[in-house]
Amino acid sequence: MSSFKSEPFLWIHLAGIVTFPVFLGIVWFGLSVSDRLPILWLEILLMVGVGVLPIFLMQWARPFEIFSLLVLAMKPDKITFQQRQILSLFKTPRQQILSAATALAMVGILYGLYQLPPLTAIASSVLTQSRFVGLLIASIAFAAANLFLQVPISVLGVLSTGEQQFAKIEPYPTEKIPQDFTLTGFRVDKIIPIKPVPPEK
Known part of the structure; x- marks a missing residue:
């Protein structure tokens, strides 16, 4: 059986981390619009x-189901044995600890963004001086930044699993996937046209 670390969906979602700094830049831009509230906290x-x-x-209780792409998600009954083993790894206590640590890091990053000088000149030339608009932009972008950090970090946690340890992992029950994972998009039979390698008997 091929290594679980060659699973394309793992690397696709890990690569999503490249958008993280882009969304942080948008957060900084949104925070720069108008004057800040008197009570910073x-x-x-x-x-x-x-x-x-x-x-x-979401990541703590119902982790993002990574066998999806944009608006498409694989049907649970089309997910292979090995892929269901990977899903089991996303439900371990270690993954919850990683999610909690990432959330705390995001709070620290947000505080750091508040310490940066505002892009007042640029922001005022593009948007009207509306604190609501700025906060709306910053909040949406910050949620996106958090998503594109949380998911790759959880993928790194899975990739850090040894091959021998992975071989002992029980596949996640197909019928429990919809209730225990967050599935987004239209459910389809296949997204990436790669023939899965059947498990060894």
Whole structure:
């Protein structure tokens, strides 16, 4: 059987981390619009509530089901034996610890963004001085940044598993995938036209 580390979906979602700094740049831009609220921590708590908690809770309770791409997701009954073993790794306590650590790191990153000088001149030339608009842009971008950090970090946690350890992993039950994982998009039989390698008997 081929190594689980050659699974294309793992590397596709790991590569999503390249968008992380782009979304952070958008967050900085959004925060630069208009004057900041008098109570800094109130604004940070709002940003954390919108941009960190939902993604963290998803990864903690119902991890993102990585066998999907854009608006397409593989039907649970089309996911192979090896792929279901990979899904089992996403439900381990270690993955929850990684999710919690990533969420805390995102809070620290958000605080760091607040310490940067605002892009006032650029922001004011593009948008009207509306704090609501700025916060909306920053919150949405921060949620996207969190997603594109949380998922790759969880993928790294899976990739750090040894081959011998992986061989002992039980595949995740097909019938439990929809209730225990977050599936997005239209469900299809196949996304990547690669013939799966059957497990060894």
